[in-house]
Amino acid sequence: MRRDEPGLEVLPARLAGVEGVRVTGDTRLWSGVSTRYGVTVVYAGAFDFWYRGRAWTQTEGVLKLKEPGEVHRDLRVHAPVTAQSMTLEAPVVDEAARELGLRAPPRLPALSVGNGRAAALALHAALREPGSDTLALQGLLAGMLAALLGADSSASAEAVPRARRAALRARDLLHASVVEGVSLEALAMASGLGRFHLLRTFRQEFGLTPHAYLTHLRVSRARELLARGIPAARAALEVGLYDQSQLHRHFVRIVGTSPGAYARAVRGTSTSPKKGAERVPHPRR
Template sequence: MAARPDITAWCPPVEGIAEVFHAHFTDHVYPMHTHDAWTLLLVDEGMVRYDLDHHEHGVLTHTVTLLPPHVPHNGGAATPEGFRKRVLYLDVPQVDERLIGRAVVRPVLHDPALRSRIDSLHRALAGPGDELEAASRLALVSERLEQHLRDRLDPVPYVHDSRVAHRLRDLLDEKYVEGITLREAAARLHAHHAHLVRAFSREFGMAPHQYVTGRRVDLARRLLLRGVPASAVASSAGFYDQSHLTRHFKRVVGTGPGHYARTRGA
């Protein structure tokens, strides 16, 4: 009898990502099939073998695999212990469709920095509330994937764009409670979303999502010190829920919002 797989799947509210899929398989074998999205695969344990366009490939734990849309492939464990994987299904526009042929020829990418970026993206997608962080990380991941497929792995040329960085900061200051997506910001500022992330990070020493989180935590601190109940502070300061507030508040302040509120007037 086949072992029941350990699977988690969800559709995050992040433009460009159709689905997130985490799974631990021991004896499942994928038949030949296709996806209408780019399949961005990390294997965390074990090894996977698959056929893509009549060529056999293997996926190891230190590599990144990008399977192109509409191209048949299969897959299964290469060891008796099975494999654990994390997959992002990216909407086709995330990577230039003209590069599908190159992805067929070379789907396995040896790039530790890219793998680390994808890992961070998965972590940002783990819970609701961090969509700006996820979108920022996705922009840089997509950019790096295209560089691989175009055989241009030189660093993106540094263009000092202080003006657009400050315009983005003004926009984030205006919208930090209700929030704004990276795509919306890019449309309003007439700039590519990946360029916005790089320009802001170089100008201010932090990513846009870190700046927004800091602004929200500052507001939460003020509300707590005014006696607003911690249960009401999360939505008032722009956090998804109290758990989201607590996670970021502890990381920034060093203690939870409840304890912080109890120190008032001590």
């Protein structure tokens, strides 16, 4: 993360066509013409701004949405603002609209407290997390765009058999890509579905997003390595995770105990079964 000036952080580029900036305790008045789509989340503070011919008030928890070619002008800051903005190149949003069967270029509301808010918050958080991998970010981006663009989440009964086959093809590719990872585009190509349809179908079929499914595969493989005495730091890298802390976080959430405790329990069970080795909870399914 690069700090360009006090209170302003430019987030590392993680997704093609997407950039992010965070301000903390900001009281400046900003104005300008949007050249990209934008999604801003306010975490604290409030301000008034002019947009689409009228004044709006931006408060905590509300999404501020922008479209290319539109003028935004801040009018008043009610309280110092902590916010994070992401901008998306027009082709990113236009392609999403076409895949969802919507007209391009799509129209966005000025503010949103419902559709897309949870997905936008999740993506904003992931953009600041050093360990977030490409598949996770792509999935979150696709989910946010689907929600903001108002995509229909229903699926026809006739499409179920084909959808199941597509989900199985994507699943097979995930199993073959545990260490190196795989992009959402590659999964979509393997499945024969668009990115948005794949995300919906995969979750309906397996109860997880492709990224969550991949994370479970990685933790499962890490368990095997830990049981063989491989240190947690090395195991994390060998299963394609960012570092030991990322393995620890996922391991505790999925297995119910830390990698170190799991390794000690497995070794204790195998060598001294009558001594009451530390119990290892079964993974959540």
